[in-house]
Amino acid sequence: MRGAEKKGKAAGAAVHPSEKAPKSEPGASVAEESREGRAARRRAQIQARRAARRELGKRRRALRQQSRALDLEVPQGASASNATCAYHTVEQEQQARQEACENQLEVVRRLWPKLWRRLERIPDRRNPKTLEHRFAVLMLYGVLLFVLQMSSRRAGNQEMTRPQFLENLRLWFPEVETLPHQDTVARVLAKSDPMEIEAALIELVGGLIRKKKFQRYLVAKCYPICMDGTQKLKRNELIEGQWLTRTIHKADGTEEQHYVYVLEVSLAFRNGMTIPLLSEFLTYNGGEQTKQDCEQRAFHRVAERLKKAFPRLPIVVLLDGLYPNGPVMAACRKNRWQYMIVLPDDCLPSVWEEYRSLKPLCRAQRLEMTWRGRRQVFTWVNDIAYRYGPNAHQCQTTHVVVCEESWEDWDERAQAMVVKSARHAWISSEPLSAENVHERCNLGARYRWGIEEGMLAEKHHGYRYEHGFSYDWNAMRGYHYLMRIGHLINVLVWYSSALSKPMRSLGIRGLLRLVWTTLVGPWLDPESVQARARRPWQLRLI
Numbered sequence: 001m002r003g004a005e006k007k008g009k010a011a012g013a014a015v016h017p018s019e020k021a022p023k024s025e026p027g028a029s030v031a032e033e034s035r036e037g038r039a040a041r042r043r044a045q046i047q048a049r050r051a052a053r054r055e056l057g058k059r060r061r062a063l064r065q066q067s068r069a070l071d072l073e074v075p076q077g078a079s080a081s082n083a084t085c086a087y088h089t090v091e092q093e094q095q096a097r098q099e100a101c102e103n104q105l106e107v108v109r110r111l112w113p114k115l116w117r118r119l120e121r122i123p124d125r126r127n128p129k130t131l132e133h134r135f136a137v138l139m140l141y142g143v144l145l146f147v148l149q150m151s152s153r154r155a156g157n158q159e160m161t162r163p164q165f166l167e168n169l170r171l172w173f174p175e176v177e178t179l180p181h182q183d184t185v186a187r188v189l190a191k192s193d194p195m196e197i198e199a200a201l202i203e204l205v206g207g208l209i210r211k212k213k214f215q216r217y218l219v220a221k222c223y224p225i226c227m228d229g230t231q232k233l234k235r236n237e238l239i240e241g242q243w244l245t246r247t248i249h250k251a252d253g254t255e256e257q258h259y260v261y262v263l264e265v266s267l268a269f270r271n272g273m274t275i276p277l278l279s280e281f282l283t284y285n286g287g288e289q290t291k292q293d294c295e296q297r298a299f300h301r302v303a304e305r306l307k308k309a310f311p312r313l314p315i316v317v318l319l320d321g322l323y324p325n326g327p328v329m330a331a332c333r334k335n336r337w338q339y340m341i342v343l344p345d346d347c348l349p350s351v352w353e354e355y356r357s358l359k360p361l362c363r364a365q366r367l368e369m370t371w372r373g374r375r376q377v378f379t380w381v382n383d384i385a386y387r388y389g390p391n392a393h394q395c396q397t398t399h400v401v402v403c404e405e406s407w408e409d410w411d412e413r414a415q416a417m418v419v420k421s422a423r424h425a426w427i428s429s430e431p432l433s434a435e436n437v438h439e440r441c442n443l444g445a446r447y448r449w450g451i452e453e454g455m456l457a458e459k460h461h462g463y464r465y466e467h468g469f470s471y472d473w474n475a476m477r478g479y480h481y482l483m484r485i486g487h488l489i490n491v492l493v494w495y496s497s498a499l500s501k502p503m504r505s506l507g508i509r510g511l512l513r514l515v516w517t518t519l520v521g522p523w524l525d526p527e528s529v530q531a532r533a534r535r536p537w538q539l540r541l542i
Contacts, residue, residue, distance in 0.1 A: 052417050102529060115139075137176055141185060165519055197481040197482060206310065224269065226266055228263070260281065266454055268318065278305060337429075345425075
């Protein structure tokens with residue numbers, strides 16, 4: 001028996017802890033200490049992260065207070081708050097719904113007479129004997145499709161033809177007798193000139209400019225206008241002859257893909273407000289029979305249209321790294337526009353060489369400052385000659401500014417505050433100085449992202465930018481311009497002082513959902529709406 005027990009233990013049989021030798025006890029205490037140390041380190045990491053985030057919150061609050069002296073703040077409420085419903089009674093909810101609808105549709109109603117007069121001048125190619133809806137009423141219905149952010153024509157037919165919606169809509173637009181089918185709107189747009197609809201948008205923005213609604217957002221006393229291209233649609237089959245074509249390389253070969261590309265033009269102000277202005281569709285020929293259209297050629301076409309629409313408007317053009325070249329600079333100078341263009345490291349090598357060689361000689365052309373918690377160092381060199389064209393016979397004088405900045409931010413991976421850095425470079429049409437470099441760079445050129453944010457909002461925040469609404473070339477462009485008008489109206493509403501309070505609590509999408517659910521329900525008081533319409537009205541932007 002004893003021999004068997006010894007044999008079993010030698011073979012690795014389980015041994016009761018009480019039978020272990022005393023030599024194993026120190027090992028157990030070491031294991032216990034390592035577990036305690038690990039727990040202590042985890043607690044220290046959590047406490048350090050909480051302390052760092054509290055410190056980061058304090059710094060951000062201090063930076064917001066400091067930036068108020070220099071910049072207009074973006075209106076709060078882009079995202080909904082995490083609070084519970086602020087209404088305690090049905091009466092409070094009804095009042096909030098009444099105010100939200102009145103403020104939203106009052107902007108549409110007040111802007112509508114100018115749009116109505118412009119749209120009524122568009123030739124109506126329908127048979128006069130079979131007309132049921134006026135052309136302007138159809139366009140109003142199309143604009144509301146995007147103001148209320150319907151996802152498609154089918155959704156508009158299902159949701160916007162309810163009797164209660166028609167009854168509420170007629171409180172602001174009594175000229176609307178019946179609501180048309182969206183197929184009717186599509187057929188009318190297919191037979192109409194979509195450029196006439198865009199002309200109505202241009203006149204609407206021009207009226208706001210003449211009334212000086214954007215006066216306090218100017219950069220160097222100029223209106224900041226951004227241009228950027230984006231894809232609207234893509235399909236594997238060719239729908240219309242105007243669509244562009246590209247070759248897609250795959251593992252099993254190549255195939256052709258057809259797409260629609262648009263060069264968008266918008267006003268981008270330093271308070272975050274982006275106003276849609278123009279849209280230039282790129283076509284297959286692009287004015288030439290041997291080359292497919294591109295964004296560079298579209299720029300010159302849209303520049304000509306912009307100058308024709310606003311011949312005396314002071315403009316500063318904000319462009320990305322695709323545009324630093326001689327013809328673009330020459331076009332801006334010909335139109336008497338200022339410009340701030342992003343200068344990539346691999347673009348205009350002769351300009352970069354001149355900048356690097358003259359920088360040590362221009363030590364006085366330097367500015368250090370703190371802006372929104374970022375420590376910035378600006379260095380610039382003025383009067384750099386850039387030669388281009390055949391045999392470099394053409395010349396443009398430009399000015400280069402470089403901004404190197406650093407700031408502290410929380411790194412989730414390192415679980416600590418780290419120092420981050422960035423570098424930006426632009427070419428400017430005007431000489432730089434310590435007095436204007438902050439305004440031109442921080443308040444102007446850096447807000448070029450406004451047009452990208454606007455396009456992202458149109459693609460992903462309810463406007464269905466990448467949904468054509470029709471495959472007909474004219475109808476698709478007509479819906480596109482109606483979408484831009486609807487986006488303009490919503491931007492003016494969101495940046496109006498009347499809706500700043502509900503925007504903070506509901507957010508943009510929440511406010512539109514509140515307006516929509518109110519319009520399709522029996523919430524509105526007709527007498528209040530009529531009394532509001534009789535009072536004087538003025539658009540006040542924050």
